[in-house]
Amino acid sequence: MRVRGNDYRVLDPPEWFTPELRVSVIVPAFGGQDKLDLVLAALARQSYPAELTEVIVVDNGSTPPLRLPATRPPGARLIRCETPGRASARNAGLAEAGGDVIHWLDSDVVLTPGALEAHMRWHHTAPYLVVGGFMRFSEAPLPAELPDDLESYFEPAEPHRWIIDLLARTDGLTQRTPRPFSLHVGGATSVNARLFELAGPMDDELILGQDTEMGYRLGQAGAVFVPEPRARAYHLGPTMRMRHKERIDRVSFAFVGDRIPLYRWLRSHPGRQWKIPYVEAVVDGTAGYESVRATVDALLAGTQHDLRVVIVGPWDGLERDRRAPLKDPNLDLVLVHGHFEHESRVRFAGTDEVGLAVPYVLRLPPGWAPGEDSLASLLDLARTEQHGLINVLLDESSAGVVAARLERPAAFARARLVAGPREDLDDVVDDVSSVTWVDGETYGFTREPAKPLGRRGAYNARVQAEADVERLTGENERLRAQVAKWREEAGTWRKDAVDYRRDIGALRKEVSELRRQLAAAHRAQDSLRTVMTATVRRALGRRTGR
Known part of the structure; x- marks a missing residue:
């Protein structure tokens, strides 16, 4: 089955499947041993088969060095990366990973027991997926040991609000989204390893924004991005972005604009050149x-x-x-x-x-x-x-x-x-x-x-063309109004003409009646003249003896 655009719904993974793919969970960490202990304990509870799961913890220069706790997944191992930065730590883990799927996991994110299986359920349907889990941010105090019921302990918790809003606007990233790669956040996201072979490792030159830039390159490599609500996790406390969003954006946007051409609002300058052209x-x-x-x-x-x-x-x-x-x-x-x-x-x-x-x-x-x-x-x-x-x-x-x-x-x-x-x-x-x-x-x-014409000339030509269109549109509306007025006047004229015709008809009838009466008067006058002439003649005849 081929996915058109990002409409992953055609894949329709079965509820039950036979696990076959190996997953490498990479956990970069800098300090925070207490949180790491909880994260590894949660990984030890996963329903996905342990023999198909490898966990690589990358100590990114912690002092004192991190250690693996007693409660951890079988075969979990710890490596050290002295190059500072989360991207460098992830790349170190990526170089060590042997799984078919790479699962990023932050060292302060606790997976619910079925989360890993929910991710892998999708990866068994297609070899080019990026699956994002649903994190909730808990302010609950850190427990000494991982609770049996995570939900009852860590709730109430806040959802990843901007992802929830993004999914709502795009029908779960299936429609109306030119940037589904925004789903790729490193807290709890899994990626088919083949995509990393095509896209390359994370950009360790970036200060912030590495997750989004990596997501963009994964999308360019052909990835389909899938949000999976059943892959739930709890983030232990708020993120740095939640605490300092404006400051984070200020730093991130200064660098990612060079590397993500689809962020058009970061490239508003009309003459700039960028590392990656559009x-x-x-x-x-x-x-x-x-x-x-x-x-x-x-x-x-x-x-x-x-x-x-x-x-x-x-x-x-x-x-x-x-x-x-x-x-x-x-x-x-x-x-x-x-x-x-x-x-x-x-x-x-x-x-x-x-x-x-x-x-x-x-x-x-x-x-x-x-x-x-x-x-x-x-x-x-x-x-x-x-x-x-x-x-x-x-x-x-x-x-x-x-x-x-x-x-x-x-x-x-x-x-x-x-x-x-x-x-x-x-x-x-x-x-x-x-x-x-x-x-x-x-x-x-x-x-x-x-x-x-040059950019300015072409711009002026477009502005003039738009002005001409606006002017002609206005002139068209004016002419439409004039035509409507003329039609209204023509209707009035037609009505007046009908009234005139009716009046003329009535006048003609009156004139005809007057002519008839005048003719009758003439006839009566002629008859009277004839009678009077005959009477005068008779009277004269009597006088003359005729």
Whole structure:
């Protein structure tokens, strides 16, 4: 069963399973013998088979040195690491571990009896999991011996509030979370050992924030992060972060921003460069000076400044012919190398392989230039939709398809972990993440790049475009209102016209009636005139004797 994104629910581990995997519990410690005694006593009570469990306590320079108490798991051993720092102590334990699973455990965290088994239940379903337990922080006084009933003794206790909130927002890390690696906290977390082989050990150069940075690299190596509520533990007292959160964040954020590109809020500066870039663009440096220069210059002129360009070619041993440079068979390579040699955001490499720590990789054919906002727009799409691969169609002809690729290395790392021997890796990426195609012209890719505006010019252009959109939106609303007004007036006019027609009809009827009456009056007048004429004639006739 393949996990898509971080939706680990498809694994559905059985309630009962046959334990087969060996687990190495690594406990770094500096002082605190009384707490360590309780931690080891709790490990001795675990339901997971003792013959499959090794416990390595790493004394990180304690004075007096730590010792193993009488009540401890069988075969527990103590080693010493003089290099200060919890990361160094964990790495020392990691180097000694032989288990299939590594379980970090702080020296002040007491596991409930079934906690280790709850972790291992998940690890038997897939070889690429990071499982986080649920810690509660107890203020109860330290007992002389570990109580039989941990809950009755250590409760009431406070939950790991920020993890509870994170799980609530993301439906248990299965949805709407671009940073599930935040689950990796060293207090009580287990990791498949194979992931450490891919991601590497903990960063001992960090002062604080090592757990989160390690979690990020585990995610880049393909990990799925699983919260397990039944893996319960009690932290003996509050953590340093709980006591001094603002001070801890101040120190941590000063360093982790260089190493965790997904913490975008720590990289708000528009021109800074960082140890791990947000995106690496890979360009074939052997395709000719003009083509390579056009592509790389366009990438460097883009609005996505958190970028490093990798130019691939046979750079080792490349020499310049200083006597007859124009006849140098490697002249184009010499020109490419010389043109970008001192550009801090360009590095030269012999292969197109990039490190796992980079969140995104753009592979772009030479001669094709992105627009100034092209890469930023593609990254927005990849981040919003959580795509593992975006293919950008640049050209299509009888000769074939020319495309760029925006890859998410974490998705490809997961695909490599689960792919069969003959499976196409892109198809597996589509299973564990998603793959899509977009049109290059729509995203501003071209063979004839426009003159770069520069970051400020591109920003101003975007601001102007947004202002134009806002202005046109307002104008559209104004016109809509005007049209509505005209429609209302037209309705009034139509109503008036109907009334006018009705009035005109009535007037016409009145005029017709008046004409009829006038005609009748004329007829009556004519009849009266005729009668009067006849009467006058008769009267005259009598007078004249006619």
